[in-house]
Amino acid sequence: MNYEHVFAQAIQSLKDENRYRVFTELGRHAGNFPKATRHLSSGDTQEVTIWCSNDYLGMGQHPDVLTAIKDATDRYGAGAGGTRNISGNTHVICELERELADLHGKESALVFTSGFVSNDATLSTLGKLLPDCVILSDELNHASMIDGVRHSGCEKRIFRHNDARDLEEKLKSIDPSRPKIIAFESVYSMDGDISPIKEFCDLADKYGAMTYLDEVHAVGLYGPRGGGVAEREGLMDRITIMEGTLGKAFGVVGGFITSSRNIVDSIRSYASGFIFTTTLSPIMSAGALASVRHLKKSQLERDQHQERAATLKGLLMDAGLPVLPSVTHIVPVMVYDANLCKQASDMLLEEYGIYLQPINYPTVPRGEERLRITPTPFHDDTMMSELVAALKDVWGRLDLRQAA
Numbered sequence: 320m321n322y323e324h325v326f327a328q329a330i331q332s333l334k335d336e337n338r339y340r341v342f343t344e345l346g347r348h349a350g351n352f353p354k355a356t357r358h359l360s361s362g363d364t365q366e367v368t369i370w371c372s373n374d375y376l377g378m379g380q381h382p383d384v385l386t387a388i389k390d391a392t393d394r395y396g397a398g399a400g401g402t403r404n405i406s407g408n409t410h411v412i413c414e415l416e417r418e419l420a421d422l423h424g425k426e427s428a429l430v431f432t433s434g435f436v437s438n439d440a441t442l443s444t445l446g447k448l449l450p451d452c453v454i455l456s457d458e459l460n461h462a463s464m465i466d467g468v469r470h471s472g473c474e475k476r477i478f479r480h481n482d483a484r485d486l487e488e489k490l491k492s493i494d495p496s497r498p499k500i501i502a503f504e505s506v507y508s509m510d511g512d513i514s515p516i517k518e519f520c521d522l523a524d525k526y527g528a529m530t531y532l533d534e535v536h537a538v539g540l541y542g543p544r545g546g547g548v549a550e551r552e553g554l555m556d557r558i559t560i561m562e563g564t565l566g567k568a569f570g571v572v573g574g575f576i577t578s579s580r581n582i583v584d585s586i587r588s589y590a591s592g593f594i595f596t597t598t599l600s601p602i603m604s605a606g607a608l609a610s611v612r613h614l615k616k617s618q619l620e621r622d623q624h625q626e627r628a629a630t631l632k633g634l635l636m637d638a639g640l641p642v643l644p645s646v647t648h649i650v651p652v653m654v655y656d657a658n659l660c661k662q663a664s665d666m667l668l669e670e671y672g673i674y675l676q677p678i679n680y681p682t683v684p685r686g687e688e689r690l691r692i693t694p695t696p697f698h699d700d701t702m703m704s705e706l707v708a709a710l711k712d713v714w715g716r717l718d719l720r721q722a723a
Contacts, residue, residue: 337657338679345369345674352380352697355674367672368702370692375540375648376620377697378570383609391605399598412604418611420577422538422546423561427583430575430604432596434535434564437574438463439470440592441562442502442531446471448585449498455489455528457481457503457514462681464502464533480507483518490526499528505548506536509683509691511649516549520557529559539568540621540648545614565603569610573599623696624648631694634707640714641722643689650692651678652710655720660688663713671709 333339344358345367353369378384391411400406412430419428431437442464446452452473456464459480468475476493479485486501493499501523503514516532523530534547542550547563549555560582565573576586587593599607614620628648635642635652643651654660660677667673678691690710694703714721 336680337661338681343668343674343676347380349385350380352377353695353702357668357672357674365672367668367674368698368705370673370675370694370698370706371690372693372695373536373567374570375568375693375695376570376614376624377695378539378568378610378614378620381570381610381613383613384570384606387609388602388606391602395601395605397600397602399600401597402595403598404594406598409598409601409604411601411608412599415604415608415611416575418608418615419563419575422544422611422615423550423558423563423577424546424555425561425577426580428575428577429583429587429593430565430573430599431593432573432599434562434566434574435463435466436592436596437562437564437576438533439467440590441560441576441586442467442500443470443472443592444586444590445500445529445531445560446473448589449473449500452498452500453493454500454502455486459507459509460502460504461508461533461535464504468502481512481514483515483522486519487522487526490522490528493526495527499523499526500531501528502531502533504533504536506534506541506647506649508536508649509651509678509689510643511645511647511651513548513646516552516554516558520554523557523559530557531560531562532558533562535562535564535567535574536647536649537568538563539610539614540624543618544616545611545621565607565610569607569614571607571610572603573607620696624694627694627696627698630700631692631698631703631706634703635710636722638707638711639722640707640710641720648693650694652690652692653720654688654690655686657685657688659717659719660690662717663690663719666713666716667709671705673706673709 345355347355355367357365357367416428454468455476456468458477476489537547539545541548560578562576565571641653657679664677667675675690678689
């Protein structure tokens with residue numbers, strides 16, 4: 320077999336479908352977010368404005384976070400030294416877990432190297448520990464949740480997105496004695512919609528199911544202390560397991576779960592994705608800890624973030640651009656074509672210095688391609704005016720679909 324040919328064909332098939340992803344080489348400017356320098360293969364550079372970062376509040380540049388990271392480097396050194404089983408728990412990661420448990424009103428927390436790992440490891444382990452378990456998963460759940468369900472090896476039922484009626488029909492069809500987990504997200508990152516958490520919790524109570532809530536696009540951003548949508552709606556006590564990330568609103572890296580002491584200890588003791596992975600470094604743990612502590616007490620960033628998102632949505636709608644209605648900070652501008660979406664993204668970057676990645680299949684369904692804009696408190700009015708003007712120009716030149 321010509322192995323290289325197989326891989327070359329796999330790449331070519333992505334290019335033929337306009338799904339081949341090109342990663343832009345960027346260097347963010349400390350203290351000047353959302354500005355960055357783009358490094359070209361020619362050796363030249365270009366100054367750009369980032370419009371699609373998941374560092375929603377710019378906490379990756381916050382002085383408290385940077386100071387904590389620098390201090391931790393001097394105190395602990397760079398790495399964790401291995402898995403926690405081998406190298407022990409660094410003191411700062413234990414502090415971080417206590418803060419996260421408190422954030423969600425839970426007994427315990429466990430930190431992973433990423434949000435993807437926390438979902439995959441936790442859901443797969445739950446399915447293996449609960450005999451004859453059924454996991455009911457929203458059809459638009461993140462790939463990490465899908466992988467976790469698959470790796471659990473247990474039966475799965477997929478319910479229609481945010482559809483409590485369809486979920487109940489599926490719950491009715493399952494033997495009441497079987498363990499059940501309802502897995503869903505709070506904020507869905509491509510459309511910016513929010514799940515009916517209360518209704519799902521009511522169904523969990525009615526049919527004896529656990530609830531597993533992914534709050535990765537909500538922690539730090541919603542609720543009086545940044546606990547997420549469940550905190551904002553007073554529902555944290557009704558969620559069995561809450562999962563989140565340290566790499567979005569908290570601005571660093573890592574993932575976590577919070578739950579009862581027994582559940583968290585079970586995941587710690589059985590999840591391969593936790594046991595056999597070098598733990599988060601003390602440097603990143605210290606940065607995350609500073610970020611969580613700051614956002615627990617500061618509402619300023621959340622208020623500014625919501626204002627900026629609302630302002631941009633209004634400007635885009637006034638310009639006749641096809642903004643998908645969203646009740647959150649996510650601002651999707653629809654293109655509906657993979658090739659045109661890539662062209663629009665390339666034009667914005669090359670001609671306007673606007674970095675805005677195209678979102679294509681499999682992240683969204685074919686025909687639902689879009690530019691996903693994530694304004695932050697640091698995107699000022701001038702930046703917004705420049706973005707809207709550039710989008711209008713690109714839309715006209717590519718003859719893209721306008722708002723209905």
